[in-house]
Amino acid sequence: MAQQIEVVLARPVTTKPCAADFAVVERATPDAGDGEILVRVAYLSLDPYIGSRLRGKHMGEPSPAPGESLPGFAVGEVVSSRHPGFAIGDHVVGECGWTELGVMRGDQARRVNASLPLSAHLGALGMPGLTAWAGVTQLAKVSEGDIFLVDAAAGAVGGTAGQIARNLGARAIGIAGGAAKCDLVRDAYGFDACIDYKQSGWQDAARLACGGGPTVHFENVGLSVLQSVMPMLRDYGRVVLCGLAEHYQSEGPPASLAIGAIIGKRAQMLGLVVYDFYPRLDEWVALATPWV
Amino acid sequence: MAQQIEVVLARPVTTKPCAADFAVVERATPDAGDGEILVRVAYLSLDPYIGSRLRGKHMGEPSPAPGESLPGFAVGEVVSSRHPGFAIGDHVVGECGWTELGVMRGDQARRVNASLPLSAHLGALGMPGLTAWAGVTQLAKVSEGDIFLVDAAAGAVGGTAGQIARNLGARAIGIAGGAAKCDLVRDAYGFDACIDYKQSGWQDAARLACGGGPTVHFENVGLSVLQSVMPMLRDYGRVVLCGLAEHYQSEGPPASLAIGAIIGKRAQMLGLVVYDFYPRLDEWVALATPWV
Known part of the structure; x- marks a missing residue:
């Protein structure tokens, strides 16, 4: 046997x-x-x-x-x-x-x-891509003129999210760790800019790249990014809470965010679970296949 | 002079x-x-x-x-x-x-x-009433079948919010401090139920009154309520962040909420500033005047 x-x-x-x-x-x-x-x-x-x-x-x-x-x-x-x-x-x-x-x-x-490419079916055309599509189009409802910020931008979800946002007429700014990933995000994924969070002062660079701040932020990482983004989020900004990867293996207290700014900025914090969107996977695959 | x-x-x-x-x-x-x-x-x-x-x-x-x-x-x-x-x-x-x-x-x-009544122009027909209307109808978009929970329910904002929600076909459950306020909320404001947060076990009572949990929560107070409501919020629940009155005079660290549940429940946290809705005050006053 x-x-x-x-x-x-x-x-x-x-x-x-x-x-x-x-x-x-x-x-x-x-x-x-x-x-x-x-x-x-x-x-x-x-x-x-x-x-x-x-x-x-x-x-x-x-x-x-x-x-x-x-x-x-x-x-x-x-x-x-x-x-x-x-x-x-x-x-x-x-x-x-x-x-x-x-x-x-x-x-x-x-x-x-x-x-x-077979691996795309696990990435851009799979669950990560569907996650990106759902967050960008169904939750944040990104449209022309939005300034779209996303972290883990070299990853499958973040990289796809920024490209969808650009296709919808938004300006896409990524956050990633290290020059190689940032080059990938800019040059291969076509983001307008990518900020290296391993460089000190990355928050100022992100704010500048967003022309003052994002109208939409797509969170894949956790508080280390989100707490820096909230002060620069524009009024009426939408924040897609997609993943908190940096906290998943942590045994510490739960990741907690100061909520006063949500009120002051009239922000929307939108929780995303991709499972809800599996019935629409074919729709996403049909849309994205020409892009792959 | x-x-x-x-x-x-x-x-x-x-x-x-x-x-x-x-x-x-x-x-x-x-x-x-x-x-x-x-x-x-x-x-x-x-x-x-x-x-x-x-x-x-x-x-x-x-x-x-x-x-x-x-x-x-x-x-x-x-x-x-x-x-x-x-x-x-x-x-x-x-x-x-x-x-x-x-x-x-x-x-x-x-x-x-x-x-x-002149005082109504500072309450239900004034800024507090407009706040309630904006949160219930413009942010949470309450409709028939919603289970609407609101704290400071004996106050001008909370009391008006629950009555608007009921008029829209929702079930309205208040949270207030003490039997006298709860009687007012139920008997004078017409809420379906009101929970006294000064009684131990009020969280269980609120959950029960909501038939398991609210579909919409309207927050006027702060973490002492919100942290208890998040675990009972239904999936896809909307939370209007209107006020954090218990924190306004505090010099401690900013009020912070665990954000994992926002994702797990696919919740929406919606920041409300009534100033944005002043241009629509006449609309609210015209709607509410017959109710006063």
């Missing part, structure tokens, strides 16, 4: 995950059961939420037990199918563990366009 | 105002200058923002110097007019100091309907 490797938990994760929390095990390649497909994984996406997810602190979902398959989206090719919706050779996105050949339930897998 | 009394500052206010900060002085009754009116004050409204205002900590407005006339809206009767828009006997709302007979600039005064 064919063997393959899979990454599982060696022990429960209680704090920031480290290598010793994981084990690489050798297992028999599974067979697809009724309604399932067997997929050869090409790419696996380890998004920021996974850390919380492994600790049972993400949206009420239980943590995986040691030895169980782990959460996270993969893109790959169907190698056998017992679901009428999929044929061998189809490319799909779904969850099948951190493994080489994994089983997906057909009703939870999604066929993707193999003529595009 | 006629004399009258006026309340002014005896010294700059730097913390929570106390009696010794004020002086009652005797002054000559002023004359209306060009474009001004002289008004006999019937009621003066000392709203929660006044404390911050006296300390120069309200919306960037400077604090009044000792001896200067103090901010705050009054309603009264015109006793002499040098503005073409006002005649003797008109009733007006405007600012003229904490005094018996005060001068208002005609272009900053507003004629009101004297057949209604």
Whole structure:
């Protein structure tokens, strides 16, 4: 029987995950059961939420037990199918563990366009891209003339968000860590500017790049950015609260923001959970495919 | 020359105002200058923002110097007019100091309907009522089926907000301090329920009265309420941040709220400044006059 490797938990994760929390095990390649497909994984996406997810602190979902398959989206090719919706050779996105050949339930897998770069289906055309689209278009309702600021701008969500905002006529300013990431955000993603938060005085640089301050801020990181952005947010500014990645592995007190400025600026703080927008993924993919 | 009394500052206010900060002085009754009116004050409204205002900590407005006339809206009767828009006997709302007979600039005064209870023009039909209307209808966009929770429900803003929400088809639950205020909120204002926050376990009572939790919360007080409401707020709930009265006189660190729940609940936190809605005051007064 064919063997393959899979990454599982060696022990429960209680704090920031480290290598010793994981084990690489050798297992028999599974067979697809009724309604399932067997997929050869090409790419696996380890998004920021996974850390919380492994600790049972993400949206009420239980943590995986040691030895169980782990959460996270993969893109790959169907190698056998017992679901009428999929044929061998189809490319799909779904969850099948951190493994080489994994089983997906057909009703939870999604066929993707193999003529595009496969990894895009986990990024701009996948959950991160949908997150960006939802925050920019459905929550902040960005339009022409907006000044759009986003952090983790070199990441899948932030990078896509800024490009959507630009396509809608906004000016897009990114925040990222280090010159290489900032170059990527400006030169490859086409942002109008990108600020390196590792440089002292980055707050002044961001304010300047925003011509005084943003009308929309898209938060992926947490207080270290948000507390600096609130003072420069324009009156009536919208803040999409998408992620607080810097706090996900923290055991300290919860991230807390001074709320007086929300009133003084007549700001809107808008909480975003991408799950709500999965029913509209096809809409986003159709819109974004020509851009990839 | 006629004399009258006026309340002014005896010294700059730097913390929570106390009696010794004020002086009652005797002054000559002023004359209306060009474009001004002289008004006999019937009621003066000392709203929660006044404390911050006296300390120069309200919306960037400077604090009044000792001896200067103090901010705050009054309603009264015109006793002499040098503005073409006002005649003797008109009733007006405007600012003229904490005094018996005060001068208002005609272009900053507003004629009101004297057949209604005069004090209503400083409450439900005045700035507090406009605040309530703006928060309920323009920010939270309350509609049929909403479960509307508001604190300081016996106050002018909270009491009006709940009544507007009920008129729009929502269920209105108040939070107030003490049995007498709660009776007022239920029996006179017609709320569906009112919770006494001075009773231990009021949070459970509020949750129960909201059938699990509110879909809209209107915050007038501050963290002592808001931190208890956030856990019971329904998914997609809207929170109007209107006032933080309990923090206005505080010298401690700024009131800060844990923001993780805003994301998890897909909540909207909406900052409200009533100044933005003054151009629509007539609209509110026309709507609310039949209710008074």
